[in-house]
Every structure is written in C-alpha cells, then in structure tokens.
Amino acid sequence: MGRVAIQLLILTITFFCLAGAQTFTWTRVATDLPQSIKVFEGTATGPVFAWYAEIDYADTMLMAQALVSSAPGGTETVSSFARRSNAYVAINGGFFGAGQSYSLVVTDGSLAAKQISAVSRNAGSYPLMRANFGVMNNRTMQTAWICHFGSSVADIYRYSAPLPHTPTTIASPPLQQNGIQWSSVRNAIGGGPNLVSNGQVNVTYNEEVMFDSGVGRDNDDPRTAIGYNASSKIILFVVDGRRNGIGLSLPHMANVMIQLGCVQAINLDGGGSSTFYAAGTTRNTPSDGSERSVASAFIIAPVSKNNVPDPTYDRSIDTDDPMYIESGTGWFNSANPGYFGSQPARLVATGNGEARATFRVSVPKKASYDLFAWWVASSNRAMNTPFIVYTQGRVDTVRMDETVNGGKWNKIGTYTFGAAGIDSVAVTNQAQGNTSPAYIVVDGLRLVSYDRSLLTGILKKQAQIPGSFQLRDNYPNPFNPTTNIEFRMSNVGFVTLKIYDVLGREVATLVNDVREVGVYAIRWDASSLPSGVYFYRLCAGDASTSSARGLVETKKMVLAK
Numbered sequence: 001m002g003r004v005a006i007q008l009l010i011l012t013i014t015f016f017c018l019a020g021a022q023t024f025t026w027t028r029v030a031t032d033l034p035q036s037i038k039v040f041e042g043t044a045t046g047p048v049f050a051w052y053a054e055i056d057y058a059d060t061m062l063m064a065q066a067l068v069s070s071a072p073g074g075t076e077t078v079s080s081f082a083r084r085s086n087a088y089v090a091i092n093g094g095f096f097g098a099g100q101s102y103s104l105v106v107t108d109g110s111l112a113a114k115q116i117s118a119v120s121r122n123a124g125s126y127p128l129m130r131a132n133f134g135v136m137n138n139r140t141m142q143t144a145w146i147c148h149f150g151s152s153v154a155d156i157y158r159y160s161a162p163l164p165h166t167p168t169t170i171a172s173p174p175l176q177q178n179g180i181q182w183s184s185v186r187n188a189i190g191g192g193p194n195l196v197s198n199g200q201v202n203v204t205y206n207e208e209v210m211f212d213s214g215v216g217r218d219n220d221d222p223r224t225a226i227g228y229n230a231s232s233k234i235i236l237f238v239v240d241g242r243r244n245g246i247g248l249s250l251p252h253m254a255n256v257m258i259q260l261g262c263v264q265a266i267n268l269d270g271g272g273s274s275t276f277y278a279a280g281t282t283r284n285t286p287s288d289g290s291e292r293s294v295a296s297a298f299i300i301a302p303v304s305k306n307n308v309p310d311p312t313y314d315r316s317i318d319t320d321d322p323m324y325i326e327s328g329t330g331w332f333n334s335a336n337p338g339y340f341g342s343q344p345a346r347l348v349a350t351g352n353g354e355a356r357a358t359f360r361v362s363v364p365k366k367a368s369y370d371l372f373a374w375w376v377a378s379s380n381r382a383m384n385t386p387f388i389v390y391t392q393g394r395v396d397t398v399r400m401d402e403t404v405n406g407g408k409w410n411k412i413g414t415y416t417f418g419a420a421g422i423d424s425v426a427v428t429n430q431a432q433g434n435t436s437p438a439y440i441v442v443d444g445l446r447l448v449s450y451d452r453s454l455l456t457g458i459l460k461k462q463a464q465i466p467g468s469f470q471l472r473d474n475y476p477n478p479f480n481p482t483t484n485i486e487f488r489m490s491n492v493g494f495v496t497l498k499i500y501d502v503l504g505r506e507v508a509t510l511v512n513d514v515r516e517v518g519v520y521a522i523r524w525d526a527s528s529l530p531s532g533v534y535f536y537r538l539c540a541g542d543a544s545t546s547s548a549r550g551l552v553e554t555k556k557m558v559l560a561k
Contacts, residue, residue: 050238066296087299122167131162132158203251237257275291312449313369349429353430362552383401383431400412472488474536496509
C-alpha cells in the first residue's frame with residue numbers, strides 16, 4: 001500500500017460526547033493492523049486523552065482471550081501479556097492484589113481466576129455480585145452480573161440485575177437457583193461497576209459495592225472499559241489521567257462508550273493500571289509514569305499454532321434437552337452439586353445394561369467433532385461407565401471412571417458425525433464400582449469442532465450487513481411472562497422460530513416466513529403456559545424455497561411465575 005493510501009486511512013472523526021460538554025476528535029492510528037481491527041486516538045477539552053479499538057469479531061482469524069499472569073509474583077505488564085501472546089491489541093483487566101486477581105477470569109473455557117465472594121465495607125461484609133464481560137462459545141458477547149458459587153466454570157451464575165446494596169444496607173446473598181449458569185462462556189474478564197445496559201447509562205456503583213474501594217464514581221481519573229456494539233464488535237477503551245490529562249468520571253465514561261456505539265459496557269481496573277497496547281507499543285501514558293504490573297489482561301491476537309482457535313461449532317446437551325432420552329427404570333436426580341446446566345445429574349444403579357441414556361446428535365454438516373462428557377464425581381460412582389458412540393455406521397465404546405474428574409468437561413474422543421441426524425451417544429448401567437450399590441451418572445454432553453467449513457453462512461464476514469446469522473440469548477431470563485428473542489440475518493432467507501417444552505412438543509411459532517437482512521427482536525408472551533424450562537429454535541435457509549433447512553440453533557429459557 002502506498003503512502004497516499006495509508007494517509008487516506010488516517011481518518012479524523014469528530015462527534016459530540018455526552019461526557020459533559022466535551023467534543024472528542026478521533027484520529028485513526030496503527031493502520032498496519034488487520035482491517036477488522038481499527039484503533040483510534042482521541043482528544044477533548046480538559047484536556048482529555050483517550051484510545052479505543054473496535055474489533056470486528058466476525059473475522060475468524062482473530063481470537064479474544066482473557067489472561068492471568070504466568071510471571072513470578074502473579075503480575076506482569078500489559079506489554080508483557082501482549083508480546084508473549086503475539087497480540088494485536090491489549091488492555092489491563094480487573095482488580096487485583098497480593099499477586100492475584102480479585103475479579104473473574106475465564107481463559108478458553110477454563111477457570112483462571114475466581115471472583116472474590118465478599119468485601120468488607122462500613123464494618124459489614126457485603127456478598128459480591130459484579131459486572132463481567134464474556135465472549136461466548138459461539139463468538140457472541142455478553143455482559144452479566146455474576147456470582148461464583150464454587151471452584152469451576154460450571155459454578156458461575158449470571159443475573160439480570162445486581163444485588164440492591166447501598167452504603168448503609170447489605171442485601172441478602174444471591175440464590176444459585178435464581179441465576180442462570182454461565183456455562184457457554186469461553187473467555188471472560190471481570191471488573192465493575194457496570195456502565196451501559198441496552199444502550200443506556202447504567203452505572204451500578206453502590207450495588208457492586210465500589211464505594212470506599214478506592215474507585216471513585218464522579219471524580220475524573222484514568223479508566224479502562226470494555227463493551228460491544230449492536231454489530232457485536234468489541235470495544236476496548238482507555239483514558240489517561242492524573243499525569244496526562246484529567247481523565248473521566250464513571251458516568252462520563254459510560255456516555256463515551258455509548259457514543260462509540262456500545263449497547264453493553266463495563267468498567268475494569270483503572271488508575272495506574274490503565275494501559276492501552278496496540279501494534280507493538282503502549283499508546284497511552286500510565287499515571288504511574290511507567291506501566292504497572294497487573295494480574296490480568298484482555299487481548300486480541302491472531303489465531304496461530306501458538307494458541308487455541310475458537311471453535312467453529314460448540315453445542316452442549318443437558319439432560320432436560322429434547323435431544324436426551326432415558327429408558328429403563330430406577331433413574332433419579334443426584335443431590336450432589338457441580339452438575340452441568342440447570343438440571344441435576346441423573347443417576348441409576350449399575351446393572352446389566354437395562355438402563356440406558358441416549359443423547360441424539362444433530363450437527364450442521366459432516367465434520368470432525370471433539371466429544372466431551374460432564375458428570376458429578378463421587379466415591380459411589382462406577383469406575384468403568386460405558387459411553388457408546390454411534391457415528392456414521394460405526395460403534396465405539398469408551399469406558400470412563402466417574403469417581404474422579406467431576407464438575408468439568410472430560411474428553412471422550414474425536415469422531416466424524418454427520419448431518420443426517422442418525423448419530424447418537426448412549427450411556428448404559430453395564431458397569432461396576434467399588435461400593436454397593438454403585439451408580440452411573442449421566443449429566444451433560446458437548447460437541448466441539450474447529451472445522452472451518454462450518455463457518456460458511458454462519459460466521460462469514462460481511463462488513464455491509466449487521467453481523468452473521470445469529471440467535472441471541474433471550475432477555476430477561478428467567479422471565480414472567482414475557483421475554484425478548486433477538487436474531488440476526490446476514491442473507492435473505494426463509495426463517496422459522498419456534499418454542500418447545502421439555503418433552504419436545506411445539507408450543508408456539510413466532511416466525512415462519514422469509515426475512516430480509518437485518519436484526520429482528522420478537523417478544524413472546526407465555527402467560528398461558530406453566531412455569532418451566534422451554535427451548536427456542538431458529539432455523540434459517542434459502543429464500544428461494546419455503547424450507548428453513550440450513551442454520552439451526554437452539555437455546556434454553558426459564559419461565560418462572
């Protein structure tokens with residue numbers, strides 16, 4: 001690219017921010033990065049100096065990761081995080097102390113740091129629920145107030161609102177059964193407080209117990225934030241202060257994030273920790289005078305042999321899913337914690353194979369898939385539980401020891417599953433244990449593929465349209481009696497959106513026609529139905545026919561009256 005063309009890429013954009021009366025002038029910098037990453041440097045009266053990156057995560061050659069430090073002492077600079085990960089862009093993560101993160105970090109589906117459960121304020125102990133940013137298995141984004149009830153990713157639960165704390169009132173701890181398991185999160189970084197919800201300023205400063213923490217609400221300071229816009233582009237933002245410029249207050253920063261297009265955004269650690277790295281260099285001036293070592297960071301890096309790519313397909317099946325079937329007698333729910341999803345693990349006594357659980361496998365196309373199983377381990381479990389994989393006319397039996405490795409995904413193997421819907425995975429009670437009685441346990445099943453051909457028509461990058469074919473999580477969830485279901489169309493196509501109960505019976509058809517490219521929000525009223533778990537399924541296909549065969553995605557929601 002010639003010098004003139006490069007200069008044309010250095011765009012100067014001016015718009016009015018709601019942060020007081022400031023006008024930010026943004027200049028594009030670091031134009032040697034991939035076109036799916038745009039980095040801007042901004043100034044406003046005050047003076048205020050800020051930087052942000054807009055990442056088009058439809059580019060499947062990019063991977064977003066939340067990381068904890070691997071350095072001695074548990075901290076390192078953002079530049080160090082970035083260089084050892086070959087990152088294009090990086091910012092600091094959440095709060096930390098004594099060489100460890102106090103905020104949640106999930107890295108590639110594994111727990112890297114647990115959110116602390118409580119903080120002491122005003123001579124009282126406040127149970128903690130704070131804002132988190134997550135990139136999900138299907139490459140969509142979420143922000144959520146979360147609480148951590150155990151020591152694994154399965155114990156992370158999200159809520160639609162934070163606890164109603166005030167500086168003088170301590171709210172009751174959250175109940176696990178009132179939350180939704182955040183089981184599909186792949187990378188997450190915690191912080192607080194929340195800044196933006198549904199495109200509106202929503203600074204939950206008192207609710208997240210930020211008072212008396214050293215994090216001021218209304219004072220201008222260095223800050224770091226992360227969010228996403230309506231096109232599912234990730235926004236990373238840092239503003240300087242104290243040493244270089246005056247910084248921003250939390251409400252002012254929330255307004256800036258909205259002006260940058262964010263529909264959801266949260267605050268991360270600020271002050272001397274605030275660091276913005278892009279294209280091989282630290283762009284801002286940290287208020288300590290040099291980069292502070294931090295416990296966590298959020299990076300955007302290329303997919304390469306040195307890191308794990310995001311899956312192109314990731315589907316989990318719980319025991320209350322219509323794709324799960326039991327036969328035989330004696331099945332009952334486990335009383336043990338650590339199960340996958342909202343349904344407790346299922347147990348049956350060991351025997352001669354007369355009790356059987358079957359997961360039906362339906363995948364978008366024939367490809368190679370990694371197969372995982374989740375169980376709740378205990379000393380009275382079978383040590384050789386058979387997982388029988390029926391795929392493409394072949395049968396493979398793998399025996400797993402369910403007395404160990406509970407509360408996580410355990411790999412069964414790698415198999416070629418087809419799209420005909422005739423494959424399955426069965427678990428029988430033809431097993432033995434060291435106790436009498438002994439039990440097999442059946443909980444969740446998961447299929448993951450990295451086959452890039454699965455991206456066709458699903459995660460295809462098209463800058464002129466609003467994202468890809470995509471079914472979003474309904475909101476609110478749980479709900480009573482109405483909820484909103486959003487989906488996005490990247491091509492004109494015939495679409496069906498239907499609701500099913502736990503027995504697989506269709507209870508409502510919300511869409512059954514051709515839809516143009518765009519974003520659609522459907523409001524469903526379930527006032528005539530009983531409380532319980534329901535499933536909503538989107539099928540999108542070719543507009544030239546009345547068939548919705550093509551993309552098929554199913555999600556779960558809870559009606560709680």
